[in-house]
Amino acid sequence: MMVFILSMSLYGLSNMITELIPKFYLGPIEFSVEYFAFIPLSLAMIFHPLYAAIGASLGEVIFGEIMLGQFGGIGELEKFIAFSLAIFIAGVIVRNPENKKQVALGAMAGVIIHQFISMSVDILKVWVGVEELDAVEGLAESVVVIEGIAFLNDVLFSGILFALLPTLYLVPRLYGKIEPLLGMKPRKNDLQLGLSEIITVPFILAVVVLGSLSFLFEYLSETTFGWEWEAPLVDRFGEWIVFPVMVVPVIIALSVIIFLVKRKGRKDTDGYSEVV
Numbered sequence: 001m002m003v004f005i006l007s008m009s010l011y012g013l014s015n016m017i018t019e020l021i022p023k024f025y026l027g028p029i030e031f032s033v034e035y036f037a038f039i040p041l042s043l044a045m046i047f048h049p050l051y052a053a054i055g056a057s058l059g060e061v062i063f064g065e066i067m068l069g070q071f072g073g074i075g076e077l078e079k080f081i082a083f084s085l086a087i088f089i090a091g092v093i094v095r096n097p098e099n100k101k102q103v104a105l106g107a108m109a110g111v112i113i114h115q116f117i118s119m120s121v122d123i124l125k126v127w128v129g130v131e132e133l134d135a136v137e138g139l140a141e142s143v144v145v146i147e148g149i150a151f152l153n154d155v156l157f158s159g160i161l162f163a164l165l166p167t168l169y170l171v172p173r174l175y176g177k178i179e180p181l182l183g184m185k186p187r188k189n190d191l192q193l194g195l196s197e198i199i200t201v202p203f204i205l206a207v208v209v210l211g212s213l214s215f216l217f218e219y220l221s222e223t224t225f226g227w228e229w230e231a232p233l234v235d236r237f238g239e240w241i242v243f244p245v246m247v248v249p250v251i252i253a254l255s256v257i258i259f260l261v262k263r264k265g266r267k268d269t270d271g272y273s274e275v276v
Contacts, residue, residue, distance in 0.1 A: 002182045003047040005256050007055030011039045012063025013249040019068065034158035037114075038166035040087045041107050045171050046178060046187070049091025053084040063249050075221030078121060078214040085210050086114035097175040097187070100168060107167040111159035119151045121215045128219065181260040 014036040023032035040056035057080045065076065090110030094102045126143040176186045 001051075002256060002260060003043060003051045004055035006253065007040055007043045007052045008059035008062070009249040009253040009256070010043075010059070011036070011056040012059030013246060013253065014039055015060050015064030016068070016246050016249070019064075033162060034115075034154045035162065036166075037087075037111055037158070037163035038107070038170065041090055041110055041163060041167045042170045042174065044087050044091030044110075045094040045097050045103060045106060045167070046175055047182075047184075049088045052091060053087035056087060057084045059249070063245075067245050067248065074217050078218035078221070081210050081214040081217070082114055082117040082121075085207065086110045086117070089113055089207075094171075097171050100172060103168055103171045104164060107164045108155075108159060111155055111163045115151050115154045115159070117211055117214060119147045120211070121218050122147050124215055125218065181257075 018033050018035060021033045040052050043052035043056075060083065061076055061080065087110055090106040090113075093106040093109055096102055123143050179186045
């Protein structure tokens with residue numbers, strides 16, 4: 001639960017910060033800081049990947065969407081599934097958090113999987129016909145080319161600067177030091193599982209099913225089944241409305257940290273639970 005709350009509040013706070021970073025457009029192609037993915041990636045590699053993944057996705061919906069006055073309805077399930085799946089796989093890939101090669105592989109795999117699912121969903125929406133291609137004269141009018149360029153931009157820019165490098169720095173340094181705050185022993189770092197033992201047929205089938213569901217929910221959001229809710233907070237008060245709203249995730253994160261520090265002082269090391 002503590003991992004879930006920390007992931008939810010910290011990643012939700014980072015989503016509010018990204019709202020303040022300017023975005024640049026070249027026709028339909030957006031150049032921007034997509035997210036600070038190193039936060040859920042680091043937590044998923046150090047702690048249980050499932051709780052960190054779901055917490056981050058829920059934090060994005062609550063703090064990055066609803067509290068800023070916008071909610072995409074059933075379409076939010078596509079983001080939730082795609083991001084949770086990507087972060088979970090990234091955490092599963094890392095068997096030894098002190099192994100920088102595994103950490104780097106997991107970080108880039110998480111970003112690539114998430115961006116690939118998002119790209120595929122956007123391409124399929126145009127091919128199916130629920131969304132029109134937003135192209136401008138002088139640029140390629142192929143949705144595959146446009147989405148492919150956006151995919152490479154997000155992977156190479158946000159993926160390296162705001163996922164790979166911070167995660168590669170944080171995970172080996174936090175491993176073994178942050179777990180006692182949550183009353184846990186560090187996860188075992190001597191697992192000798194190969195990728196073939198992790199990426200099994202049931203695992204691949206689950207990924208395919210979840211990826212298909214993400215497209216289905218995004219497809220439904222573009223039809224009469226879709227509904228959206230929006231409060232014009234940013235339009236009325238400007239982007240600075242983000243700052244007072246940011247107080248909420250900050251308070252939640254600080255409350256959890258203070259609680260954990262106090263509990264650490266009361267508990268003996270024999271009471272720690274083990275992360276497997």
